[in-house]
Amino acid sequence: MNTNIAGIVEQYLQILSERIGSRPTGSQNNRTAQIEIARAMAEVGLEVEEQAFECLDWQFSELELTLDGQKLEAIPN
Numbered sequence: 001m002n003t004n005i006a007g008i009v010e011q012y013l014q015i016l017s018e019r020i021g022s023r024p025t026g027s028q029n030n031r032t033a034q035i036e037i038a039r040a041m042a043e044v045g046l047e048v049e050e051q052a053f054e055c056l057d058w059q060f061s062e063l064e065l066t067l068d069g070q071k072l073e074a075i076p077n
Contacts, residue, residue: 005044012040026055029064 009020014037023029036049065074 008040008043012036024060 020029020033020036020060023033034050038050041048056066060076063076065072
């Protein structure tokens with residue numbers, strides 16, 4: 001098992017948050033994140049088993065968020 005787990009976790013968190021970014025369920029970014037997470041787990045010596053999951057690609061169309069009649073800024077993810 002790799003003993004530099006903290007460094008590997010930091011590296012992959014940076015990949016997930018900075019390179020991949022938003023990753024709604026079913027999106028290409030979500031699939032990329034899945035690959036990177038499996039790679040990180042394998043790199044520290046964990047056995048990885050992936051299970052297929054059918055999911056339609058999610059597409060953002062519209063968002064409105066209000067509180068007491070005031071519109072709030074929101075970003076879907």
